[in-house]
Amino acid sequence: MKTPDKEEFTLSVYSENHVGLLNQITTVFTRRHINIESLTTSESAITGIHKFTIVVFATADNIEKLAKQIEKRIDVLKVFVFRADEIIHQEIALYKVSTSSLLGGNEIEKLVRQYGARILEITPEYTVIEKTGHKEETQELFEKLDPYGVSQFVRSGRIAITKTKKELLENYLKKLETDQTQLN
Amino acid sequence: MNVMEPQSQLLMKEEKTRETKRMSGSEAVMQSLINEGTTMIFGYPGGAIMPIYDALYNYHDQVHHVLTRHEQGAVHAAQGYARVTGKVGVCFATSGPGATNTVTGLADAMMDSTPLVVITGQVISSLLGTDAFQETDVVGVTQPVTKWNYQVRKAEDIPAALARAFYIARSGRPGPVVVDITKDAQVNEMDFKYEPVKAIRSYSPESPIDFHQIEEAAKLINLSRKPLALVGQGVVLGNAEKELLEFLEKSGIPAAWTLLGLSAMPSDHLLNVGMLGMHGNYGPNIKTNEADLIIAIGMRFDDRVTGDLTKYATNARVIHMEIDPAEINKNVHADVPLLGNVKKTLPLLTGKITKNEHTDWVAEFEACFRIEYKRIIEKETAPDDKGLRMGEVISKVSSAFNDDAVMVTDVGQHQMMGARYFRFKQSRSVVTSGGLGTMGFGLPAAMGAKLGAPERPVCVFVGDGGFQMTIQELGTIFQTNIPVKIVLLNNNFLGMVRQWQELFFDKRYASTELINPDFQTIAKGYHVPAIKVTERENLDDAIKQMAETEGPFLMEVLVEKEGNVFPMVPAGASVSDIRLE
Numbered sequence A: 001m002k003t004p005d006k007e008e009f010t011l012s013v014y015s016e017n018h019v020g021l022l023n024q025i026t027t028v029f030t031r032r033h034i035n036i037e038s039l040t041t042s043e044s045a046i047t048g049i050h051k052f053t054i055v056v057f058a059t060a061d062n063i064e065k066l067a068k069q070i071e072k073r074i075d076v077l078k079v080f081v082f083r084a085d086e087i088i089h090q091e092i093a094l095y096k097v098s099t100s101s102l103l104g105g106n107e108i109e110k111l112v113r114q115y116g117a118r119i120l121e122i123t124p125e126y127t128v129i130e131k132t133g134h135k136e137e138t139q140e141l142f143e144k145l146d147p148y149g150v151s152q153f154v155r156s157g158r159i160a161i162t163k164t165k166k167e168l169l170e171n172y173l174k175k176l177e178t179d180q181t182q183l184n
Numbered sequence B: 001m002n003v004m005e006p007q008s009q010l011l012m013k014e015e016k017t018r019e020t021k022r023m024s025g026s027e028a029v030m031q032s033l034i035n036e037g038t039t040m041i042f043g044y045p046g047g048a049i050m051p052i053y054d055a056l057y058n059y060h061d062q063v064h065h066v067l068t069r070h071e072q073g074a075v076h077a078a079q080g081y082a083r084v085t086g087k088v089g090v091c092f093a094t095s096g097p098g099a100t101n102t103v104t105g106l107a108d109a110m111m112d113s114t115p116l117v118v119i120t121g122q123v124i125s126s127l128l129g130t131d132a133f134q135e136t137d138v139v140g141v142t143q144p145v146t147k148w149n150y151q152v153r154k155a156e157d158i159p160a161a162l163a164r165a166f167y168i169a170r171s172g173r174p175g176p177v178v179v180d181i182t183k184d185a186q187v188n189e190m191d192f193k194y195e196p197v198k199a200i201r202s203y204s205p206e207s208p209i210d211f212h213q214i215e216e217a218a219k220l221i222n223l224s225r226k227p228l229a230l231v232g233q234g235v236v237l238g239n240a241e242k243e244l245l246e247f248l249e250k251s252g253i254p255a256a257w258t259l260l261g262l263s264a265m266p267s268d269h270l271l272n273v274g275m276l277g278m279h280g281n282y283g284p285n286i287k288t289n290e291a292d293l294i295i296a297i298g299m300r301f302d303d304r305v306t307g308d309l310t311k312y313a314t315n316a317r318v319i320h321m322e323i324d325p326a327e328i329n330k331n332v333h334a335d336v337p338l339l340g341n342v343k344k345t346l347p348l349l350t351g352k353i354t355k356n357e358h359t360d361w362v363a364e365f366e367a368c369f370r371i372e373y374k375r376i377i378e379k380e381t382a383p384d385d386k387g388l389r390m391g392e393v394i395s396k397v398s399s400a401f402n403d404d405a406v407m408v409t410d411v412g413q414h415q416m417m418g419a420r421y422f423r424f425k426q427s428r429s430v431v432t433s434g435g436l437g438t439m440g441f442g443l444p445a446a447m448g449a450k451l452g453a454p455e456r457p458v459c460v461f462v463g464d465g466g467f468q469m470t471i472q473e474l475g476t477i478f479q480t481n482i483p484v485k486i487v488l489l490n491n492n493f494l495g496m497v498r499q500w501q502e503l504f505f506d507k508r509y510a511s512t513e514l515i516n517p518d519f520q521t522i523a524k525g526y527h528v529p530a531i532k533v534t535e536r537e538n539l540d541d542a543i544k545q546m547a548e549t550e551g552p553f554l555m556e557v558l559v560e561k562e563g564n565v566f567p568m569v570p571a572g573a574s575v576s577d578i579r580l581e
């Protein structure tokens, strides 16, 4: 049998803001031996509700099961699974280069312009450059800067919002209310 | 800060005292338990839970506490209690080793969907994270084996945490919950007021019923010529035994059961075609691949039931009736998923189907049964060779209790034999460790079962291996005088493992033979009357003596050392490849 292909998925996990939730969520991945590519957490647009944005490579079948297992945790409200074309997402990267290499020629300045990056801070020793974009873009800039000596490089996890107008969760919370009336 | 007028402040205070009562956190624990209807607690004290035990001391007329001999025993006993009563089992344990000793029981209850609230003591909150004496990260350790867990660090949070714990443990698909309470929260004073939890925003215990899917399911059932119902514990947990029979009797559909679905329908019902899975009956296993429709009712397609999934139910459409959305499409694709409590979905389905009989199809199961009877069952239950067999002992014990006892088992060959040869008239009559297969489960679980159903005889079958994993609970049985009937099926082997070694490892019996103690002397030491049967001619009398003895009793039977459980679907094989020998 042919094993199904893995794809990149972005999960939006909405939960109550309780201690220990991150652990509850990540164990679902560890148990199935799925590596988390990136993870960010923040408040959502709805007060009191937390949002985890998680990027993984998995098969479509596995991701569906995984999402249900996460949703099964009591304090998790809802999990939405997206393919790349359903969301707008962004990452941020910071690069530290020596100020002398910046002043030594105009190559770095050129790269900063070309990649739409910006300079955050310049000190006599080092300069910090910031770039936002998809991973490939921030990675490309890293590779271009590397020959000039990048002493530190860091990239954030992915953040994402859907192409739909509102937080999907709002619709979900409304549905919860109607379900509740059917069950009672 | 909120500055209030003196007068309104006074009013507030008055209001508070009217509604609430000042008490310690420990007393709040007891009051919360009583509010949830708890009358039985299994536990073991220690430093970090002493204030709660001290509060318990005042409540002995309302709550019975059973002091077990090990925290694992306490949890298994609570499981036995919960399984026969349908109530939430409650345990106390101290911090550190007390709490870690509960982990096996929690994992077992998680697998078998048993509602438990386990309360553990924890070190004083100011010491948390300092590696204090007997400090363990209980929330971290138990997270993967609980439905929910929570640490309480303030006395005033106790009632709300316990209300939530009970609600989560018993609602939806039930499961174990741990509430870890720091010692200062137990000691400090608070204003007690109890409000039971009725809903939690982030948790939907039951999905709304999809009426379209009911129609779809009914259509498939009405068209089906070879339908097979698979009955799981969901029927028992949903109290849907009556609804199940109404559905089966109207549709005429034969029903097979999983290990935990056993006793959901009477053994002698005409549509009961036997057990599924590895050591299940011949008919339901091979017919799974002939059926054109599988109706799974509150079961989760465990690998011990399905064998090789790629060769499972190959000709069938699947209707999956299940309360837990995560079970849908987990192992077997559901053509028609029917979410919800089967107590509600079964009658809706029964209302939509046409009355039917599947006489020829049911007769095929009977034919299979006759084959199995000749090849296996007869030899096991009425052997003509010398050695005593597990099957004959179990069948006779069942008869001695009029086929209406609660059967508890440990794990191993005797467990499968018990499931195959004990007979049942009513539901909630089986307590066995299914999903986790925990040796040592039987004896303590039987204590809880007996305390939960004191009016019913409770019989536990244990092997010589598993018995010794929790044998110290004989002390609890003696101290608390719990009249359980213990049947020790002694083959001087870790029999089930030995069977696999015989069949799949060239009879290389690596570390499976047991040199056992004199169980009679041990029973005597614990003041439990006991008898040992070595010859068939003494079996009936011994069973009679056991049944007639008022209190606890141990009947040890020396059975064939190398008896095997058949039929068998070898691990990883297809249900069609079931072996009769």
Ligand SMILES: Cc1ncc(C[n+]2csc(CCOP(=O)(O)OP(=O)(O)O)c2C)c(N)n1
Binding pocket: B410, B411, B412, B413, B414, B415, B437, B438, B439, B440, B462, B463, B464, B465, B466, B467, B489, B491, B493, B494, B495, B496, B497
């Ligand atoms: C705690 C635990 N350890 C190991 C096992 C693996 N195991 C399953 S059955 C079995 C043998 C049980 O022997 P015994 O209790 O004598 O029962 P028998 O099979 O002989 O009836 C073993 C070791 C288990 N299920 N649980």
Ligand SMILES: [Mg+2]
Binding pocket: B412, B463, B464, B465, B489, B490, B491, B492, B493, B494, B495
């Ligand atoms: Mg044995």
